[in-house]
Amino acid sequence: METPAVLIDMTIVERNIARAQSLFDEIGVRFRPHIKTHKTPRLALMQIEAGACGITCQKIDEAEVMVDAGVDDVLITYNILGQEKLDRLVKLAKRCKLAVTADNSETIEGLSAAFTSAGLDLAVLVECDTGAGRCGVQTAQGALELAKQIGSAPGLTFHGLMTYPHMSDMKAVDSWLGSAKSVLEENGIGCATVSSGGTPNLSRSHETVTATEHRAGTYIYNDRSLVEAGLCGVDDCALTVQATVISRPTATRAVIDAGSKSLTSDLIGLTGYGLIRGAPAAKITGLSEEHGVVDLSDCDWRPNIGDRISIIPNHACPVSNLVDEVYWQKPDGTILTVPVAARGCSQ
Amino acid sequence: METPAVLIDMTIVERNIARAQSLFDEIGVRFRPHIKTHKTPRLALMQIEAGACGITCQKIDEAEVMVDAGVDDVLITYNILGQEKLDRLVKLAKRCKLAVTADNSETIEGLSAAFTSAGLDLAVLVECDTGAGRCGVQTAQGALELAKQIGSAPGLTFHGLMTYPHMSDMKAVDSWLGSAKSVLEENGIGCATVSSGGTPNLSRSHETVTATEHRAGTYIYNDRSLVEAGLCGVDDCALTVQATVISRPTATRAVIDAGSKSLTSDLIGLTGYGLIRGAPAAKITGLSEEHGVVDLSDCDWRPNIGDRISIIPNHACPVSNLVDEVYWQKPDGTILTVPVAARGCSQ
Numbered sequence: 001m002e003t004p005a006v007l008i009d010m011t012i013v014e015r016n017i018a019r020a021q022s023l024f025d026e027i028g029v030r031f032r033p034h035i036k037t038h039k040t041p042r043l044a045l046m047q048i049e050a051g052a053c054g055i056t057c058q059k060i061d062e063a064e065v066m067v068d069a070g071v072d073d074v075l076i077t078y079n080i081l082g083q084e085k086l087d088r089l090v091k092l093a094k095r096c097k098l099a100v101t102a103d104n105s106e107t108i109e110g111l112s113a114a115f116t117s118a119g120l121d122l123a124v125l126v127e128c129d130t131g132a133g134r135c136g137v138q139t140a141q142g143a144l145e146l147a148k149q150i151g152s153a154p155g156l157t158f159h160g161l162m163t164y165p166h167m168s169d170m171k172a173v174d175s176w177l178g179s180a181k182s183v184l185e186e187n188g189i190g191c192a193t194v195s196s197g198g199t200p201n202l203s204r205s206h207e208t209v210t211a212t213e214h215r216a217g218t219y220i221y222n223d224r225s226l227v228e229a230g231l232c233g234v235d236d237c238a239l240t241v242q243a244t245v246i247s248r249p250t251a252t253r254a255v256i257d258a259g260s261k262s263l264t265s266d267l268i269g270l271t272g273y274g275l276i277r278g279a280p281a282a283k284i285t286g287l288s289e290e291h292g293v294v295d296l297s298d299c300d301w302r303p304n305i306g307d308r309i310s311i312i313p314n315h316a317c318p319v320s321n322l323v324d325e326v327y328w329q330k331p332d333g334t335i336l337t338v339p340v341a342a343r344g345c346s347q
Numbered sequence: 348m349e350t351p352a353v354l355i356d357m358t359i360v361e362r363n364i365a366r367a368q369s370l371f372d373e374i375g376v377r378f379r380p381h382i383k384t385h386k387t388p389r390l391a392l393m394q395i396e397a398g399a400c401g402i403t404c405q406k407i408d409e410a411e412v413m414v415d416a417g418v419d420d421v422l423i424t425y426n427i428l429g430q431e432k433l434d435r436l437v438k439l440a441k442r443c444k445l446a447v448t449a450d451n452s453e454t455i456e457g458l459s460a461a462f463t464s465a466g467l468d469l470a471v472l473v474e475c476d477t478g479a480g481r482c483g484v485q486t487a488q489g490a491l492e493l494a495k496q497i498g499s500a501p502g503l504t505f506h507g508l509m510t511y512p513h514m515s516d517m518k519a520v521d522s523w524l525g526s527a528k529s530v531l532e533e534n535g536i537g538c539a540t541v542s543s544g545g546t547p548n549l550s551r552s553h554e555t556v557t558a559t560e561h562r563a564g565t566y567i568y569n570d571r572s573l574v575e576a577g578l579c580g581v582d583d584c585a586l587t588v589q590a591t592v593i594s595r596p597t598a599t600r601a602v603i604d605a606g607s608k609s610l611t612s613d614l615i616g617l618t619g620y621g622l623i624r625g626a627p628a629a630k631i632t633g634l635s636e637e638h639g640v641v642d643l644s645d646c647d648w649r650p651n652i653g654d655r656i657s658i659i660p661n662h663a664c665p666v667s668n669l670v671d672e673v674y675w676q677k678p679d680g681t682i683l684t685v686p687v688a689a690r691g692c693s694q
Contacts, residue, residue: 002429002431002432002694003694004693004694005694036636036637058636058637059637078593078604078637079593079594079652081591081593081652081653082349082591082653084349085349103594103596104594104595104652106651106652106653107593107652129596133600133633133640134596134602134633134635134638134640135593135594135596135602135638136594136596137596138596138597244428244429246425246426246428246454246482247426247450247451247482247483248451249450249476249481249482249483249484249485250485253480255481255482257425257693260611260613260665261665261668261691261693262693264607264611264612265611265612265613265614265665266607266612267612286480286481288481289383289405289664289665289668290383290405290406290425290693291481291482293480293481304453305426305428305451305453305454306428306429306453317636318607318608318612318636321608321636321669322668322669322691323691324691344608344669344670344671346351346604346608346609346637347349347350347351347352
């Protein structure tokens with residue numbers, strides 16, 4: 001294995017999958033892992049084998065790759081717009097159990113036209129902005145209006161509510177969803193599914209009462225952002241970037257062959273671009289595309305040129321999106337090269 | 348063309364190539380474009396056709412892709428370490444005029460062993476840290492010691508000095524290189540090449556007297572970082588990310604289908620994640636992988652769901668590294684799909 005390279009410790013992956021699934025099994029919430037973290041069909045099938053009800057994708061081409069590999073239940077949490085994408089969505093719906101989300105009338109109209117014309121029926125959830133400030137209707141009344149529109153639109157079935165939650169206030173998220181669900185029920189509209197998500201919220205899922213389904217991606221690998229938040233340990237991190245020390249220009253500076261093309265520029269609130277295993281006080285202070293600059297001022301570690309190091313990235317998901325292949329270290333120690341089949345799928 | 352997608356305006360590309368080449372032709376400095384920005388063999392060949400003396404690559408696999416396409420003069424500005432990479436470097440040296448850089452003894456020893464054993468000779472430049480704080484020897488004396496080592500190492504020829512310069516103080520860079528060159532000459536060692544670089548420094552290249560060669564990448568596309576620095580205009584930016592407005596959750600919020608998987612998280616000192624053409628006061632305040640959140644508070648622009656927009660990214664180079672293909676808009680208006688053949692090459 002030459003560096004830089006992405007190594008996946010499959011012993012940790014198997015443990016992470018089992019632990020999360022048993023958590024949701026215990027509280028009776030369906031678990032629908034988000035494949036954005038691994039983009040690898042074999043891992044999606046392992047998640048389903050362990051008990052997941054299906055998978056979550058963000059884009060149609062990600063879902064196409066997963067269905068090609070045998071996944072048969074997909075939720076695409078995205079507003080699908082435009083004739084080409086709608087045509088592909090119809091084709092996909094013929095090959096698996098499919099649901100999508102919408103937070104606006106234009107999306108619902110497009111879905112309805114495409115599925116009516118194909119003689120098919122599509123399950124649609126209404127996306128709710130419960131505080132994260134991304135997509136989603138802003139009020140329970142907004143959710144009601146779209147639920148009604150979906151319910152009366154030919155080719156569509158209203159399937160429930162979905163949110164990408166604000167991670168730091170799950171009670172507010174639960175309260176938002178609970179109120180919206182009540183407003184819908186007062187209007188005679190049932191919610192088959194209330195889908196929440198997020199890895200940071202995973203261990204607090206039992207605190208919520210409204211969600212019937214949880215989506216999470218990062219938990220399968222974990223990353224430095226979760227370690228720093230106290231939500232997992234270093235030994236729960238399955239994905240590492242393997243790098244080599246290529247320069248030691250000064251006593252306190254090392255340069256490694258992993259830059260933003262390997263680690264990404266994602267800081268997501270942290271300082272530095274990753275955690276070097278075995279040298280937590282070494283700071284990756286700067287990245288250019290092929291270089292990482294490491295400040296050794298605060299540690300005793302003095303690596304030699306040619307030394308291999310192992311880095312837990314700040315955010316695992318975009319790292320998977322940079323490489324065509326990853327290396328699996330299997331429990332028996334063997335190394336397997338595995339394609340990241342849904343890498344670069346954004347459409 | 349579905350969104351998100353990367354569109355290249357070839358009229359602007361042709362103008363950017365011609366403008367930079369004529370600048371270096373005028374001052375008699377060789378120009379060696381860095382292919383990291385486009386990673387596309389056809390553009391490398393256009394740069395050479397326009398007068399470039401060859402190309403710069405950071406990694407061997409990038410160079411392999413370029414040589415496969417017909418490029419015959421390559422400088423790899425990187426410490427090459429490890430037997431596998433050295434074996435590949437030897438193979439590459441048989442197919443083109445090749446030079447590399449080194450800033451340490453270990454790298455020089457490895458290169459010497461590999462090229463001696465292959466019965467070949469490799470040109471090696473000493474990398475100098477002239478203020479950028481990345482790789483490079485720290486002093487003229489350090490450069491002299493490595494130049495001597497290269498000069499006496501079988502299989503290697505000392506070829507000169509190279510720096511990745513500190514962009515904001517070209518006079519200091521020039522002074523550093525001038526002193527080092529003098530120290531070498533005092534010791535009877537001539538510098539065939541003194542290679543500097545950078546797009547931000549491009550228009551000030553005539554101010555330096557020591558460099559005989561300049562390397563630059565971003566100039567071929569330009570990007571928001573150069574617009575904000577006053578170094579080019581919006582109409583000089585050839586690469587744009589094409590996106591669609593997929594949600595309008597509030598009066599002042601739009602969400603687009605380009606996130607960090609299209610625009611990257613690179614801020615490189617800027618605020619916001621790109622410049623929306625035609626709406627410069629709209630701020631892309633947040634990215635997740637497939638969503639960009641746009642704050643419309645400071646502008647009158649109120650896009651509709653389904654509207655297409657065109658975004659100049661903060662940093663063009665890592666955007667090229669995210670996509671397997673880009674779309675060329677040719678001067679006659681036709682659109683061509685072009686593979687980014689060296690995407691993901693990091694080894």
